[in-house]
Amino acid sequence: MTTFAVRTSNLPAINSMTKYPSIPTYHSLDPRNGRLLDEAVPFPSLVIGTEKVDGTNSRIILLPDGTYLLGSREELLYAQGDLIGNPALGIVDALRPIADxxxxxxxxxxxxxxxxxxGGKVTAASKQYTGDKRVGHRLFDVAVIGDxxxxxxxxxxxxxxxxxAGGQQFLGETTLRRTAEDTGLDLTPRLFEIDxxxxxxxxxxxxxxxDKWMPSTRVALDDDAAGRPEGIVLxxxxRAAIAKARFQDYERTLKGRSR
Structure with missing residues (x-):
């Protein structure tokens, strides 16, 4: 087996294989009007609810040669040791100290x-988490790619x-929590575990x-945050079953049904 070296690797392939997959909505969305349908994602047994934070999906990609890449959901933004990184959304500045x-x-x-x-100026929802333009980060998944x-x-x-098709292998809840503890990273808040x-x-x-579990966000960065949460990830x-439930989807649907 040849030694892995990031400078000679197929970066487009690494970018694609490490992108975070889309998570379905808990209730299916009607493409005609954006409202929810009655069909829901089935869960086999225990369900864990976590806060869905409205920020930007970001990646720290640890490579076999001991180096790392940083990326947004779609693009690679920085390779360890580079003098210049893509400043998009402040991801590199936020994640480089963690990756190091x-x-x-x-x-x-x-x-x-x-x-x-x-937070910061990451999304239009940043004011829900900070009034002082502070920036935060929360770990929500870890994947291991062996092939x-x-x-x-x-x-x-x-x-x-x-x-x-689900090729990425994600850590289960127990191992994910242990990884977060070992690395000193905060997970997205765990809200409940129900059958x-x-x-x-x-x-x-x-x-x-x-409404019961998320009256306000649990990851506010200062006292001036507006506090409206985005929703819950189930x-x-x-992690074989996963889905998101966003306030705006349910509010839009129920408002439409009441007319």
Missing amino acids: NLPAVEDDHIVVYYLEVY HREMSGWDSQRVAAWRD ATELPTDIAETKALL RSPD
Whole structure:
């Protein structure tokens, strides 16, 4: 096996294989009007609810040669040691100190830390988290990619198909919590653990669940934050099932139904 070296690697393939996959809405969205349909994502047993933070999806990509890359959801922004990085959304400034202190990967794997960078001037919702333009970050997933060498020879469409089919291996809840503790990173807030039979499938009842568990954000960065949360991410302990429930989707749907 040849030694991995980031400077000679297929960066477009690494970018594609480490992108965070889209998470479905808990209730399906009607493409005609953006309202929710009655069909809900099934969960097999235990359901963990976590706060969905409205920031920008960001990546720390730890490579087998001991270096790292930083990226937004779509693009690579910085390689360790570069003099200049893409300043988009303040991701590099927020994540570089974290990446410098993460442990090097073991074996011939790529490990990806997915963090939500929020506050500052990151999104239109930043005022919900800070009145002083402070910037925060929360870890929400970690993936381990062991077959990156094979995929380095694939075209971008094939890599994307692998990713969209669930090819990335994400840490389960127990290991994710231990990883966060070992690295000193804060996870997105854990709100509840309930049996799947207790999870409502009715749209109005799901809105009530959001209201109960998320009256305000739990990740405000200062006392001047407006505090309105985006929603909740629902996930199984092994992360085989995952979905998002956003306030705006339920509010839009219920308002439309009341007319």
